[in-house]
Amino acid sequence: MAKGVLIVLSGPSGTGKGTVCRDLCRQNPNLYCSVSVTTRSPRPGEREGESYYFSSEERFRELIEQDAFLEWACVYGNYYGTLRQQVEEKLSKGIDVILEIDTQGAKHIRREVRDAVFIFLLPPSMNELWQRIHGRGTDDSESIKQRFAAAYQELKEIREYDYLVINENVTDAVKDIQAIILAEKCRIKKDKDYLSRFFEEGETFDLSLY
Numbered sequence: 739m740a741k742g743v744l745i746v747l748s749g750p751s752g753t754g755k756g757t758v759c760r761d762l763c764r765q766n767p768n769l770y771c772s773v774s775v776t777t778r779s780p781r782p783g784e785r786e787g788e789s790y791y792f793s794s795e796e797r798f799r800e801l802i803e804q805d806a807f808l809e810w811a812c813v814y815g816n817y818y819g820t821l822r823q824q825v826e827e828k829l830s831k832g833i834d835v836i837l838e839i840d841t842q843g844a845k846h847i848r849r850e851v852r853d854a855v856f857i858f859l860l861p862p863s864m865n866e867l868w869q870r871i872h873g874r875g876t877d878d879s880e881s882i883k884q885r886f887a888a889a890y891q892e893l894k895e896i897r898e899y900d901y902l903v904i905n906e907n908v909t910d911a912v913k914d915i916q917a918i919i920l921a922e923k924c925r926i927k928k929d930k931d932y933l934s935r936f937f938e939e940g941e942t943f944d945l946s947l948y
């Protein structure tokens with residue numbers, strides 16, 4: 739069985755990564771949105787094990803020691819990490835996995851994982867980004883300023899990504915990402931097992947039987 743595709747989705751806070759990921763996973767049973775561990779406090783409506791696994795800093799450090807993270811980073815003053823076992827298990831079952839992580843985490847995955855696909859999600863404008871962060875109504879004004887300022891830094895990393903998707907409306911952004919996943923699955927380098935079986939069969943094919 740071919741392994742699943744690992745997709746990394748980054749973009750400034752408030753762009754709509756969470757919204758787009760939720761719709762993607764709802765529409766694609768073969769796509770799993772990884773649930774990270776974070777030391778950030780839950781926002782109203784966020785439930786344990788759905789948006790994140792919420793953890794103390796002490797527990798987070800223990801998980802680092804145990805090498806439980808595929809990658810981890812400190813983002814806007816809190817720690818966030820991707821659980822290695824969760825991702826590897828799904829990929830080995832042929833399930834595609836999407837990681838909604840920051841640019842530091844993406845850098846790490848780029849070094850560690852062959853064949854991962856990197857997508858950068860952008861809002862249609864910085865003004866719209868400001869409106870969305872405010873409109874979400876989940877962060878205090880200090881946190882909003884910090885996230886907005888960080889957006890400019892994150893944009894500097896955009897050239898390291900394979901694809902750019904503009905989240906003008908969620909339906910189109912979801913369609914764009916589905917198209918990217920499909921294209922990646924058709925890449926010749928992805929299906930080495932299938933190709934070698936195909937060539938082996940060709941070598942032993944007995945034309946005299948036909």
Ligand code: ADP
Nearest residue numbers: 751752753754755756757870874905906907908
């Ligand atoms: P992120 O995960 O990137 O921080 P969210 O998914 O939390 O962003 O989205 C931030 C806010 O923007 C939310 O209130 C969400 O409903 C809204 N939003 C997301 N995508 C769009 C869109 N295409 N048009 C308008 N609002 C959007």
Ligand code: 5GP
Nearest residue numbers: 751774810811813818819820838839840843
């Ligand atoms: P938020 O607090 O808005 O949910 O997320 C803040 C930032 O942390 C976002 O850029 C998000 O993509 C990033 N993030 C969430 N989970 C992880 C993770 O497991 N690893 C890394 N490196 N970043 C993450």
